[in-house]
Structures are given as C-alpha cells and as structure tokens.
Amino acid sequence: MLRTAKVAGRRVSVAAAFGVVLGLGLSTCGAAQSLNETLAAAYRSNPSLHAERARLRAVDENVALARSGFLPTVGASVAGRIDNTQSSTTENVANGINGESRSNSYGVAVHQPVFRGFRTVNAVNQAEASRLAGQETLRTAEQTILLAAVTAHMDVVTSLRMVQASERSVSLLRQLLSQTERRFKDSDVTQTDVALSRSRFAGATVTLEAARANYKASRARFEEVVGLAPANLRYPRLPLRLLPPSLEAALDAANEESPIIGAAYFREIAAHHAANTITGELLPEIGINGSYSHEEITGAGAGITNSIAAEIRMSVPIFDGGAVRSRVRQAKHIQYSLRQEVEQYRNQVRQQTISVWSIYSANSVQAQGRRVQLQSVEIALKGLREEEALGQRTVGNVLDGLQEVINAQVGLALIERDTIVNAYAVLASVGRLTMNNIAVIDEQEIYRPEEHAAKVRHDAWTTAVTYGDKEPDKRRSPAQ
Secondary structure (H helix, E strand, O other): OHHHHHHHHHHHHHHHHHHHHHOOOOOOOOOOEOHHHHHHHHHHHOHHHHHHHHHHHHHHHHHHHHHHHHOOEEEEEEEEEEEEEOOOOHHHHHHOOOEEEEEEEEEEEEEEEEEOOOHHHHHHHHHHHHHHHHHHHHHHHHHHHHHHHHHHHHHHHHHHHHHHHHHHHHHHHHHHHHHHHHHHHOOOOOHHHHHHHHHHHHHHHHHHHHHHHHHHHHHHHHHHHHOOOOOOEOOOOOOOOOOOOOHHHHHHHHHHHOHHHHHHHHHHHHHHHHHHHHHHHHOOEEEEEEEEEEEEEEEOOOEEEEEEEEEEEEEOOOOOOOHHHHHHHHHHHHHHHHHHHHHHHHHHHHHHHHHHHHHHHHHHHHHHHHHHHHHHHHHHHHHHHHHHHOOOOOHHHHHHHHHHHHHHHHHHHHHHHHHHHHHHHHHHHHOOOOHHHHOOOOHHHOOOHHHHHHHHHOOOOOOOOEOOOOOEOOOOOOOO
16 A cells, blocks of 8 residues: 555656656747847848948949049149349340249140040959959858858757756756655665766756856857847748749759859959950050140249140050060960859859758758657657656666657757758858848848949049948048
8 A cells, every 4th residue: 555655656746747848848938039130130230241341332433443544634733933043144134034033834734535445445344343243242241141140040049948958957857856865765766766866967967057158159159240139039930932942943043143153253254354454555545635834924034925735646555575465364364264263163052052952951851850759759758757657667767768858859959950040051052141032121221232333433523431321431530
C-alpha cells in the first residue's frame, strides 16, 4: 500500500514537471517590431549605406566635369600700373615720355572648343557608364546591409528563444533534482540518480549563461547594423512573394538582375570609352579664341587703346615619342581584363545562387524533419515518464529523453532561423533584396540616385551639396 502511494505521488509530481517540458515552446510573445521595420530602420540609418550613397554622388560629378569640355571658358583680367620715366635721351624728351604715367586696363578672353578628337563625347560616355556602375555598386551595398539586418534580426529572435528555452530547462531540472533528492531520502532512487540529476542541472546552468551571453552579443550586433536597440522583435515569414519558384528561375533572375554583374558590365563600357578618349589625342584639335582689352593711360604718354582679337586655331599632333599610342594599348588591355571580369562575375553569381538556393531548399526539408523529430521525442518522453513511474525506466532514461526534447527544440529553432536568413540570401544573390522590391517604406523615402545625377549633370554654377536627407550642407569648415 505504501509503494502504491509513492508511485502515485511520483506520477503526479513528474507529470506536473514534464507538463512544463512539453510546453517548452520557442516562440516569443507578441512583438512590436517586425522584420520590415528592422529593414526600414537599417535603410534609413546605416552609416555604411550613407557613405556608399555619398561616394556615388561624387561619381555623378564626373559627368558634369566631362560635359564642361563642350562649354566655353571665359576669363577676365583687371590691372593698374604706375610708371615713372626719367630719361635725357632726345627721343624721350621730344616725345614727352618723361614723367609719371598711370595706366588702367581690363580684358576678357574666351576659348570655345570646337573639335577635340571626340574626346569630350567619349569622356561624357565614360562618366555616364561609371555612374551606372556606381549605382549597381550602391545596390550591392544596399543588399549587403539589408541581408545583415535580416541576419541580425533573426539572431536576436533565435538567441532570445535559446535563453527562454534554457531558463525553462534550468527551472525544470531544478525541480527534478529536488524531487530526486527527496526520493533518495526515501530510498526510492539511488545515489547515481541524484548525481545524474545534479550533473544535468549544472550543465543546464552553463548552457543558460552561454545563451545569455550570445543574446547580448546579438543585440549589440543588431544595434550596430540597424542603428537602434532591438525591442520585442517579431518572428518573420518567408518572403515567398519575391522568391523564384525554382533554381532555374533563380539563375535567370540572377543573370538579369544581379548588381554585381551589372557593375562589372558598366565598368567594361567605361573602359571602352576611356580607350577612345585617349585615341582622340591623336586627332586634330580645333578651337575658337577671342579676346577684348581696354587700356587707358594718363600722364606721360597719355592715350586709350582698345584691342579686339579672334582666331580659329587648329593643332595637329605629329609625333610624341609613342606615348599616346602606348596609353591606348594599355587602355585596351584594361578593357579586355574588365570584359573577362564580367564573365568571371557571371560565374561567381551563378555559383553563389546555386549554393544559397541549395542551402535554402535543404533548410526547408530539414525544418520539416526537425518538427517530426520534436513531435516524436516529446511522445517518447511522455512514455519514458510513465514507464519510470512504474519502475520500468530509470531517472537517467528520463533525463536522456528530456535532453533529446531540448536538443530537438534548439535544433528546430536554429534551422528555422537558417531558413529565413537563407531565403533572403537567395533574394540578395539574384538582386531582389532592395528597398524598391521589398517595399517596406514609403516611396518618398526610397533613395533615388538618378535624381542627384540629373540635378548636377548640367550644373555649372553652384558649389552647394546635399546629403541623402536632401538637406544642404550647413557645416562650417575649420577655416571658418
């Protein structure tokens, strides 16, 4: 009768304890910050992305610089002069040159290029191609930052789940250790059972501290990438709307949309125009020069002189020792190397797309397997609990079953994290992880590099600049 009571008591207490185990969900509570909000915050505030935008705006200025070759250059000069001449020569005395004279003069000179061996046209085309390459580089940087934000978001969510799971595991093992120690006093279990329970409890506390440290590190990384501290992050869904339906579709999309390939292509185009620009130095150059000057002298030798001049000048290069031709050959070799880089980047993007797609597909299958595994080990643990209550299993068997449940829960959390991250890695690989595509902020907030390029293309007068927030630069220089 006493044994029956003990067994019944054990059954009730273990059931209560393992009710906690079977409820060890890894999901977080209701959250305020979604992944889309994380991506929007990183897009708005990440300094690396702002730096890349500024570099592109600097590249935009090369177009205006090249276009200046079409426009005239105008210069003006003003001078004032005092001369005091004292001479005893008959000529100076006769002409009244002796004495003090003052002269004031001003002049204007104009040079208008007419033909420069197509150098200006090719320079503009080179600058435009470099600008387009810069835009593709900016897209690459944007994708890198957004993927880092996705990774940081999922790391915080997953590490928090690990902390919660570890805390529940420690709480449960503490209860089981306490129960085992009480049963040992009643001679219902052995010292070995107590030692095993104590060992598992100690191991769980170590795991908990490691999980807490990892959670703090993931929060710090999140703040570095996103620019704000994480708070109640929400678990995201897969971006199925943007994901290609198959590997073949992903490869086609990568070949057409990858900014890495696009940047390499436009760099090769820029190199082609650079070679043509140098070739233009072998052709004649024609320009129109005009000038006007006015000089007024008072005192000795008084008088007014006005001068107007205009000319058309053509210069023809004949021989420069082969320097220009050598530079042309050099530029053509550079262009060829960049052409090969386009193919190299195509191969790299193809390999990367196949790799991340394969990993993502495997993650999806693994996640299903992990869910089945978790369901199975939970059922097995329930059976071990019941068998241990009847004396058919030991405490060690139950602890092993509990560890399998915890391992399955942790494995499922990790593979779900990898599935989300690698899904977005697929988007980055094919060139779709951009704010234009994911559309998580208002259209007005999306940075449009074409707007700045159009603004400065014909600007020959101002020196003020604007930043990404469209506000002018109001900072004072150190000299001021």
